[in-house]
Amino acid sequence: MIEFKNVCFTYNGGEEKDGIKDFNLTIHKGETLLITGGSGCGKTTVTRLINGLIPHFFESNLTGEVLIHGKNISDEPIYHTSKYVGSVFQNPRSQFFNVDTTSELAFAPENQGIAIAEISNRINKTVSDFNLHSLMDRSIFELSGGEKQKIACASVSVAKSEIIVLDEPSSNLDIAAIEDLRKMISHWKKEGRTVIIAEHRLYFMRELADRMILMSDGKIVEELSAEEIRSLTIGESKKRGIRPLSIKNLSYSNDYVHHSTSFIELSDLRYTYKDKIHRIGIHDIKIKKGSVVAVIGHNGAGKSTFAKCLCGLEKKCKGILEVEGKKCAVKKGLNYSYMIMQDVNHQLFTESVMDEILLSMSDKVTVTDEEKEKQSEEILKSLDLLSLKEKHPMALSGGQKQRVAIASAIAAEKSIILFDEPTSGLDYRHMHKVADCIKDLSKAGKTIFVITHDLELILHCCTDVIHLEQGMLKETYNLNQESIERLKSFFLECFEQTS
Known part of the structure; x- marks a missing residue:
């Protein structure tokens, strides 16, 4: 379905240290592919070559071919590529076009000329599949980071993108939001969609990835099967310079003991939000310097x-902060x-x-x-x-x-x-x-x-x-x-x- 043939790419203007070099890769239909490696290894570049941002948005030097359904992505206008490739960025705010959530879900199919009734059916199904009822008809600006990520993922689902590309989607999420993301990826996998995830944080993908490629300096240095991914130990991950595929067996490694007799103390901390419902109230916290x-x-x-x-x-926050015996209003x-x-x-x-x-x-x-x-x-x-x-x-x-x-x-x-x-x-x-x-x-x-x-x-x-x-x-x-x-x-x- 997706083929990289002898692709070499470098950025004009040096946005990243390096692009990719002599890159060859085949991604099969329905495959869930995890791409990892150190910062600047080329993960994001691979995702941009799939969704058409390269070469249509980023100035670049590109040789070789990136083929989707046998067609060279460089020869296809980006609006055509967007009909079958959907993207979820690290910061979902950068991909929103509307100020409310329901309109955002409708945006892509509207631009594709889909009938209103069909758009409504797609939205209803996606909202039901991902349990997003509480997020509908909400202001984008009032959503948490995890909620914005859900809307970005839901938009891809409503568009019925057969290929979904995610660039470090978990980096700004808490543990509950990461679990929601995992469920969404699992849903796409069951639907037979092709999913490509570039990530540093790997444990939530342990049971989902069909294959993982490890990149360094713009090249693939190792490829692991699903079985190899699941059997990878913390020590083996460390040797490869990647995050662990499991967090269950992580150990405490901080042996530093501080002997300070001074304290930082926070007392009677009180703050109420504008809605008069949500608030913070902490009586006392005392921490060693x-x-x-x-x-x-x-x-x-x-x-x-x-x-x-x-x-x-x-x-407007009330409270007292004491630092090394000196007190002041918080x-x-x-x-x-x-x-x-x-x-x-x-x-x-x-x-x-x-x-x-x-x-x-x-x-x-x-x-x-x-x-x-x-x-x-x-x-x-x-x-x-x-x-x-x-x-x-x-x-x-x-x-x-x-x-x-x-x-x-x-x-x-x-x-x-x-x-x-x-x-x-x-x-x-x-x-x-x-x-x-x-x-x-x-x-x-x-x-x-x-x-x-x-x-x-x-x-x-x-x-x-x-x-x-x-x-x-x-x-x-x-x-x-x-x-x-x-x-x-x-x-x-x-x-x-x-x-």
Whole structure:
């Protein structure tokens, strides 16, 4: 059905470090193919060649052939390709054309000239298949990340795309939303659709993938069958430099013990949303200085709001923050805190990676420009970014942008650093680099709060857990060999059959 014949591709303007080289691949009808590998290995390029974004949208140098149903994708207008290839992007907001959910589901078949009655039938069936009744006739802007991803997937289903391409669809999802995504892919698989997923996070695909290809430097370096995928151990995954195919047997690997006698304390934290229904209410949280605290909870638990309140971004939030014996209103938290957002595009402002780091040092009036630049280079080197210091931040991959934001947080030298999903879109190697960086910050006396759905990250670098549900503190505990089963049970509850 899909054939790559001696394809070589490089980007004009250097959006990615490399494209693909001498690439040959056949994807069979009805196959579910998982593509993985390190950042910049060429996964996204493969998906763009299938859905026609290359060469029709990205300026490029392309040789060889990409054939779908025997037709060269380069010779087909993209509107024709879209009739049988549907795409779900890492950030679903980038593919929406309407402001309400029902209109978004109708958009593709309307543009294909499908009869109104047929469109209505398709929407009703998709809503029923995926249990989306509560999401219909809703504003796109009011949806959570997981809900937006559901609408993007549903749009592909309504369009009846026989080929579905997903580019890192789980990177910004919580565990419940990942399970919903897994069910959608399973549904497409049963319908006989061809599904291609480029991913770093692999465990939810363990029972679904018919084949997995591992890429490096734009080439396929290994191909695994469904049986080989399911038998792959954590150690074997580690040797290949990929995320594990199972999270059940992950172990706690953070042996750092901090001996600080100082504390960060948050008391009487209260915040009410505009709807007057949803709220956050936390009586008291006391954390040792230098701790790395995982903030966990289901979708809507209040994790991101908690973080925004803690660092003073919600000015109507009430509460007291005490840092090293000094008390202040929690709305003054910006004096002590630095937050890295989940969508880092909102906090990258300058023309180069180096300037982005120097911007965070602008308050250091007693440090010379030469010293600032030297410190910036050391930070960039620690995060494998030094070679990109002259690049524009918006020309980087998602994982690279994330690391630039982390580098900016390090440069700001605040007492408290908050990370909102710091490893979304990161491969195995860079996830561990971020984890090691977080541990180094902890050893330097920084107190870290990490909002995350990445169990592997937590087990690698966190010392404590705060569990929130429905805006309330469910429990808090130190992380050690005895308590990890409590943590793992939270992550495994949706995946007992698939992990």
